[in-house]
Amino acid sequence: MGSLLENVFCKVGGKKPSKRTTGKLHNEFQPVRQSKIFFYKSILWMNQGLERHMSQIRNFSIIAHIDHGKSTLADRFIQYAGLVNERQFRDQILDSMDLERERGITIKSHTITLPYTDEAGESYALNLIDTPGHVDFSYEVSRALASCEGVLLLVDASQGVQAQTLSNLFMAMEHDLNIIPVINKIDLPSADVQMVKDQLDSELGLDPDTAILCSAKEGTGIVEILQAIVKQIPGPAENAESPLKALIFDARYDPFRGVIVSCRLFDGRVKPGDVIRFMSHGRTYRVEEVGLFRLTREPAKNLSAGEVGYIIAGVKTVSDTRIGDTITLDSNPAFEALPGFKEVRPVVFSSLYPISSEDYESLVVALEKYKLNDAALVYQKDSSAALGQGFRCGFLGLLHLEIVQERLEREYDQSFIMTVPSVQYQFTLSGDRVLTVDNPQYYPDPTTIVTSAEPFIRATIFTPERHLGAVMKLCMERRGVNARFNSPAPGRLEVIYDMPLAEVIVDFHDKLKSITQGYGSFDYELAGYREGNLVKLDFLVNGEKVDALSLIVHADRARQWAVQVCDRLKEEIPRHQFKIAIQGAIGGKIIARSTLSSFRKDVTAKCYGGDITRKRKLLEKQKKGKKRMKMVGSVQIPQGAFVAVLKADYE
C-alpha cells in the first residue's frame, strides 16, 4: 500500500513511477475504501449468498490524453453491441452536446451500458464511461473513475505517451483500478508501436506485453479489448442485500421530470415507489423511475448494487442535489455515506453579469441548474459599480470557462457579460494585513501595498527534442524560470518550468500545440506563491474606464499586455458610426492606445412602402444582437470581448 501512495506522490515530485505490471497492480492492493465495506459485506454474504448477477457486470472508463481516440473507440463498442443501426450512427456518437460536436472534443463524461456475450456464451452488461481528455475536465475523469473497477488507457500510436496519459493513469492508480493499456491508431502511417511500447514500459511502468493494439477508426482489436475487459476487470464486489448506497456522480435538470440523477450503486437496490433519502441533508423523495443509460435513458424495473444508472424522484429543488452525495433508502438507511469526491480547486476566476439587470433572477436559476450538470463550477455573489449584480465564478481553466459561458447561453438562454479572467493574487499591506484578490476590482490602494505575490505552477511539458528551442522560448516569454529536463525516451524530452499561473491560463496550451506541431503536451500542478511587482492595468474606451476589462499583471509585462488588449479590443468591438479610442493605463498613465475607425457608409438609397417593413425587421434583428453587447458610454462592447482580449493571436 505504501508503495502505491509513494508512486502517486512521486508524480507530484516530478519523479517517474517504478515499473509494474497491470496484473500486479490490481492484485497486490486492496482499496482502502472498499476494504472497509468489504468487511460488513462478507458477513452478509454468508447469510444471503452471492448476488447472482454481479459477475456479469463490468464498470470501466476509457481514459487518455486529448484526441487519442476515446470517443471513437466507444463508437466501435456501441456498434459491436448493435445499439445503433447504420442510419442513426454518427462519429463520436456519445459526444451528444452541440458544443462537443462543434469542437470535436468530449466535454462531459458519458455513460452507456453495452450488452456483450463472450465466446463462451456468457452475457455481460458493460458499463462504459467515455471521459474527456482535456486537462480542464480532469474532474470529470476523477468522478467517472469512482464508479469503475477498471480502465482502458488509450495511447495514440503516433503521439505516444502525453501529459494527460500520465495524469489520468495516476488517477486510475489512486482509485486502485485495473488498467488495460491500449495502443490506438495503429493504422496511421506515422504509427510507431514499438516506441509506444517502450514508453509504456519506461514512462508508465506498465507491462508493454499486455497492451492491446487497436485502430478505433478501422475497428481492429475491438474483440480483443472486449475480451480483456471481461477477463481482467473484476465484476463489482458490492452487495445488493445491504442498505442502499448510491453515489451521485452527475445530474441534469429536466423541466418535466425534475432532477435526473446519474449514480453508481455500491450496495442495495432501488426501484420505483421506494422512498430515497439524500444523506447530506436527509430530505426524502419517492422514486418515479430508474433505468440504464443506453443511447437514451432506458427505464428498468430496478437498479441493484454494481450497476450504473439513473434515478428520477421528482426532485424539483435543484439545490437538494449535490454531486458526490449518497442516496440511501429511507426505510433502511445505510450506516454511513460514501466518501464522495475531492473538492475542486478553481484556478481561473471571472465575474458574470446579466446584460440587463432584470435577468438577474433567471441567471440565478440557470446557474443552479447548470451546476448540477457541471459540478466543477464554483460561484458566489458579486457586484460591480458598472455592471451591477452578478456572480464571481471559479473555473478549472480557460476552456472550462468558455464551455460554461457557451452552455449557459445555449442551453439556458442567458445573456451576460463575463469579465476578463484572473488568477488569485496575494497582497501584503502595511500593517501586515494579507489580502487575497481574484478580482482586479479589489486591487488594493497601491500606496498600502508592501509586497504582492502571484500563484506559480510547476509546468511539465512533453515535447519531441527537435522543438525544444521553441518550447523554451515560449516558456521564457511567459516568465518561466528554473528549467529542468528529463529524457524519458530517446528523442523525447520532459521539460519542467516554474511559471506564473496567470501566464498559462489563457492560450499557453494552444501555443504549445502549434509550436510543436501538435506533439507537445503539458500538465501542471500549483506550486505556491512567489513575490512579484503586480500592477493593475485599466482600459478606457472613448475615455471611459471599463472596470470589467481591468487586469492585474506583472509590471514587466504590463506594456505588452496593454498593447495586446488594445489591439484585440479593436478587433472585437464592431465599427460604430464614430471613431473609438481605446487606451490602456496604469494608475491614470496611458501606456498603450489604438483607434477603431468609424463606419464609412451605412445607408440604402430607397425607402418607400415595402422597404420600411424590411428595414424594421433588420433593425429588430440588430437590436437582438445589441442585447448581447454592453453599452459603455456610447460604445457597444460585445459580450465575448471581455474574455477574448486575453488571447494573443487573432485567428
Place this chain on the structure above:
Amino acid sequence: MNNSGLYVHIPFCRSRCTYCDFYSQTDLSLAPEWLAAMKVEASLYKDRFAPFDSLYLGGGTPTALTKCRLKKLVHTLYREFCFKEDLEFTVEANPDDLSQDYVALLKDLGVNRVSVGVQSLDDNELSFIRRRHNASQAEKAFERLRKTGFQTLSVDLIYALPGQTLNTWLKTLHRAVRLHPEHLSCYQLTLEKHSPLGIMATRGKIKKAGIEEERRFFLATSSFLEEEGYLHYEVSNFALHGQLCRHNLKYWEGSPYLGLGPAAHSFDGTARWWNTRSIKRYLRRLSEGGSPRAGKETLSPEARYMEHLLLGFRTRLGVEIDRIKHAPELEAILERLQKSGLAIIRKGRVIPTTEGFLHADGLPLLFL
C-alpha cells in the same frame, strides 16, 4: 399632415432596365384585366382613407399604358375616391413615352407633378442600363412638359453605376440642373440581387463601386445640388424651397397611405399590409371576390418606435429628443454624434447632417 396618400402601382414596363427589381412585366396584354381588377380593389377601401391630398401613379411605368387606359384609370380613381382641393398628383413618366399628346393628356387629367425617369444624361450609360431613351430625348420631353404648363417637375437620376466616374456623373447632374427641375431624386445604385446587374455582379462581370467611392459620389451630389439651391431633404431627394414631394413625405413621416395594385403597400396609421407581387394572383384573387393582400401586420408601440427612428434619420426632420429620451446612454450618444458631425440638435430634435445621412441605417440602433 395627417391626410392620406393614394398610390397606384402600374405593373407594366415596355422593357426591363438592368438595375431594376421592381415588380413589373413587359406583357401589356393583361392591362385591361388589371384595370378592371384595380377598380374592384379600389371599391374595397371606398371611404377608409379619403380624403386624399396626394395621388401617385408609379410602377412600373404608368406611361406605358395607352392614353385611353390611363384616362380610364384616372377616372376610376376620381369616381371611387374623394380627393382634396389642393391635390398633389404625381405621375412617374419615361421620357420615350412623353409625346406631345401624352403630355397634354396628363395635363387634362389634372396631373400637376411629373417625375421623369431620366436616370442619366450620358448616352453610353443609358444604353448600358437599357433605357429606351437617349439624353436629348429626355431633355426634349422635359421641355415639352414645361411648355404644356407643368410647374412641378422632378428628375429621377441614378448614380455610382459600374464604370461611371465622378466626372461623368457630375456632368449628368450639371445638365439636369440646367433643366431647372423643382425636384430631383438621385439614387445611388443598389445592386439588387435579382436584377440583371446584380446577377452580373455576383458573377464578377461588373465591379461594384467601393465604399469610399460611394461616399465621394454621395457627398459630391449633395454639395453640388445644395450649391444650386436645392435642399437635401431626404437621403436621396432634393427640392427647391416649398417643392418637397408631399406624397413621399408621407412614407417618411408615418402618415397613412393606401396602395393599390400588385406589390403595393398600405399603412393606415397602425397596421401595414401588402398585396401579392404576382399580377396573375392579384387578378385571380380579385375576380374570386377575395382580397389581393399577401400579408398584414399591426405595429406594436415598439415597432412604431423603430420605424420612427429609421425613417426620421433619413430626413432633415430628424427625430424628436422627447421620443428617444428613454434610450440608454442618451447623453453620451448625442454628444458623440454631434462631436463626430453626424447630427445636430435643433429645436428639440436630433437632425442628421449630410454625413449623418451616410449612416442613416446605423443611427436607429444607437437609440434602442
